[in-house]
Amino acid sequence: MNSTIIAGLSSGSVDASLTEVDACTKDSDKLRNGIVNVGPFGVFSLSDRPSIDQAEAPVFTQDIDAPVDFPTASISDLDSILDIGNALGWNDLFDTGLDFTSSGHDEPAYEDPLTMLARVANQPPELQSALHQSSDFSSLAGIAPVEPGRRDGALLHASTRTTDGELLSYGQILLKHFKDVIIPTYSPVPMNSRSPWEIMNCYAAVQTLADLTFLNVRNVKHANKANLYGALACSAYNIAKTRPDCASISSSKCQQIGDYASRSAKKHLQDSLRTETTGPQKARYKDQLMAINMLIGLATLLENRHDCRCYLIDAERLLRLRGLNKSVLSRRARLLHHVYTWLRIVGESTFVIHDYANSILLPRIESSLSKSRRSTNGTQEDSTADVPSHGHLDDFLRVDAHEGDSGTDSDEHKDDEIGIRDIHLEDMRPWSNTLYLQIYGIPETWLSLVSQTTRLANVIDVIDATGTVVSRSLNASLQRKSSMLETMICSMASKNGSLHPKDSLESTSGNSDAQKSVNASEAMHRAMNSALVIFFYRRIRNVHPWILQPHVHDVVEGLKEFDRRVAKDAHYTCGTVGTFWPAFMAGCEATAESTRTWLSSWLEKRAQDSPTTGNRSSIQIMSQVWRRRDAAIATEHSDEAPHEGRTRSQRKADMKCTWVHVLRDEKYWPMLY
Numbered sequence: 001m002n003s004t005i006i007a008g009l010s011s012g013s014v015d016a017s018l019t020e021v022d023a024c025t026k027d028s029d030k031l032r033n034g035i036v037n038v039g040p041f042g043v044f045s046l047s048d049r050p051s052i053d054q055a056e057a058p059v060f061t062q063d064i065d066a067p068v069d070f071p072t073a074s075i076s077d078l079d080s081i082l083d084i085g086n087a088l089g090w091n092d093l094f095d096t097g098l099d100f101t102s103s104g105h106d107e108p109a110y111e112d113p114l115t116m117l118a119r120v121a122n123q124p125p126e127l128q129s130a131l132h133q134s135s136d137f138s139s140l141a142g143i144a145p146v147e148p149g150r151r152d153g154a155l156l157h158a159s160t161r162t163t164d165g166e167l168l169s170y171g172q173i174l175l176k177h178f179k180d181v182i183i184p185t186y187s188p189v190p191m192n193s194r195s196p197w198e199i200m201n202c203y204a205a206v207q208t209l210a211d212l213t214f215l216n217v218r219n220v221k222h223a224n225k226a227n228l229y230g231a232l233a234c235s236a237y238n239i240a241k242t243r244p245d246c247a248s249i250s251s252s253k254c255q256q257i258g259d260y261a262s263r264s265a266k267k268h269l270q271d272s273l274r275t276e277t278t279g280p281q282k283a284r285y286k287d288q289l290m291a292i293n294m295l296i297g298l299a300t301l302l303e304n305r306h307d308c309r310c311y312l313i314d315a316e317r318l319l320r321l322r323g324l325n326k327s328v329l330s331r332r333a334r335l336l337h338h339v340y341t342w343l344r345i346v347g348e349s350t351f352v353i354h355d356y357a358n359s360i361l362l363p364r365i366e367s368s369l370s371k372s373r374r375s376t377n378g379t380q381e382d383s384t385a386d387v388p389s390h391g392h393l394d395d396f397l398r399v400d401a402h403e404g405d406s407g408t409d410s411d412e413h414k415d416d417e418i419g420i421r422d423i424h425l426e427d428m429r430p431w432s433n434t435l436y437l438q439i440y441g442i443p444e445t446w447l448s449l450v451s452q453t454t455r456l457a458n459v460i461d462v463i464d465a466t467g468t469v470v471s472r473s474l475n476a477s478l479q480r481k482s483s484m485l486e487t488m489i490c491s492m493a494s495k496n497g498s499l500h501p502k503d504s505l506e507s508t509s510g511n512s513d514a515q516k517s518v519n520a521s522e523a524m525h526r527a528m529n530s531a532l533v534i535f536f537y538r539r540i541r542n543v544h545p546w547i548l549q550p551h552v553h554d555v556v557e558g559l560k561e562f563d564r565r566v567a568k569d570a571h572y573t574c575g576t577v578g579t580f581w582p583a584f585m586a587g588c589e590a591t592a593e594s595t596r597t598w599l600s601s602w603l604e605k606r607a608q609d610s611p612t613t614g615n616r617s618s619i620q621i622m623s624q625v626w627r628r629r630d631a632a633i634a635t636e637h638s639d640e641a642p643h644e645g646r647t648r649s650q651r652k653a654d655m656k657c658t659w660v661h662v663l664r665d666e667k668y669w670p671m672l673y
Helices: 002-008 014-026 028-033 075-081 113-117 125-132 164-169 171-186 196-212 222-242 251-275 285-301 305-323 331-349 361-377 380-386 416-421 436-440 444-466 472-494 512-541 545-567 581-587 593-609 613-637 648-655 659-666
Strands: 036-038 044-046
Touching: 164 171, 164 196, 164 251, 171 196, 171 222, 196 222, 196 285, 196 331, 222 251, 222 285, 251 285, 251 305, 285 305, 285 331, 305 331, 331 436, 331 444, 361 444, 436 444, 444 472, 444 512, 472 512, 512 545, 512 581, 512 659, 545 581, 545 593, 581 593, 581 613, 593 613, 613 648, 613 659
Parallel strands: none
Antiparallel strands: 036 044
16 A cells, blocks of 8 residues: 555655646646646646635625624624724724824824824714724724835834844843833732733743744744733833843843834734734734733833823724624633723723813713613613623723612622623622732722722713703712712721632631731722722812821821831732822822822832833822912912912812812823723
8 A cells, every 4th residue: 555655656856846836827828728736646736717706705794783793803893893983982092094193103203192192083974984994903093004115124213223133132131020020010919829911921922032032933923022022122121220230231222122122012013903813814812912911011111101092992992803702711811801901990090181071972971871771770681781882992981870779788790791791890790700809909899999980980070071961860870870889989998908808819827928918918908998989089079188188098007007018028029019099099189298298208119119110200290289289278378479370260270179180281191000
């Protein structure tokens, strides 16, 4: 039998067969005369007849008004996501049809990013059809597209001579720094369990580095390269900032490498979203989401608020397009979803520069509340309406109506389908399979209350900005919602942030280090609970700062206890600096000079240890709130006090000045996640 097979093989080499294939494809006469078979077994066929007649090729159409169903990922699925009439109605969705994605990312003379953030993307009907025909996923998310005919290297700094080879030669040093120094700062509380950034992003970056160097793997996906280069850029910038005397690599070289790596990461992410979202070159969903999360971290580190906002919208689009339509979502994919959710919700809590005066927003809010009430009062058969739609981007104006009688005593839980799809925690019911406690040491309930408070505050701001007299039913719904939130938030804070034993990430018996971490986590959690109370009463009730001083004191005590419990252990190497969110919320309301000084010092110390360059801006925002309040009070009590050129109405407004007013005046977004 072996002799028969060998005798049937072609006597030519592989090179000869390839040459024959090339010759046959160029000889049209041979193709017209019949099928040509080449190769060692003579089974490779060349024919001028297509395998599928074009006239019989299937045509796919989709009704954009129909419910979204994604049997397989396809660029055409963007039709539903980009239905502007049902998607974002304000500046969360960028102007996808205008010259928004110009070369501004590469040119210094660029329109202020926050001016762009203030635009409202309510596109006319004629633009919607153009959007539905677009297949450029990345350009829709605000990432600057590659100019036609422009070489890849042209996107990188022309003033530097850094190459991929030189960048990758520092890969081991930079990735170790990313794992040991950068990743611990991404956790708001000390954790003994490994972070998803280490389990997913760092491991994937190491594998990609190996593929690009000694393994010499061809066709490494753009998503993997974006994740790797993003990690290298984060480390390079952080070393340049915090370790200028590093023996392994100079500060100037780190800055140069960081510039090159960040540009490379952005370009590879753009290429991945354009070419690897669907089709034969499709990258793994987890790899693309890891890459976007990494670029969010890089943009936050550089305080590039425009890019960060774009990447967050990118992540939501990708998640709804490829993630929520999966029949089974792996644990690792859920980890990445949870990372995104934390970044998005905490980021949205301090994003207050929307165009609240847009006239189309109030009808949308009323429609959303009406649908929510119908689903709440509906029968079990229509309970699927409770599932937040995964076909449209979230404008953080949807307010859930799952109120019940008490809000806190209900035993109703979300099922797994709703829990997985509820990426922005619109549904306040608890979910038994949540992973937030394992990842961040923070219960899902806390994050859900932040999301709900942010949404309700946005709705109230829209009503105030438009000056509309709302209907009695809408006003009653908002009142019930605010009362329920108030009850739940105050109930959580009254427990002083103590974690239930069953919530512990791992047993602490016989493990002093684990017990130490849990204790420090409890202290930070107490501070975050009290800060949530402050956040609610500032954004929803807008009370006088004096009323909030007991809660400011609780935040300070929680942060002091956090520092004490961390400092007691000389071998404590967690590296987390703690989240800035509670200190910022308390600091903006502090009235006592000693409290202000302590919180400023706490934030300054954390800013020195944090890789993010923009964290000091939170101190500047607090200082401006204090200055305007104190000046207004001094003017009120003394006619001789300087007015600093401000009118009487402005001085009266300064007495009620909050961090919200300062951020809107400065068109600024502090990224405190």
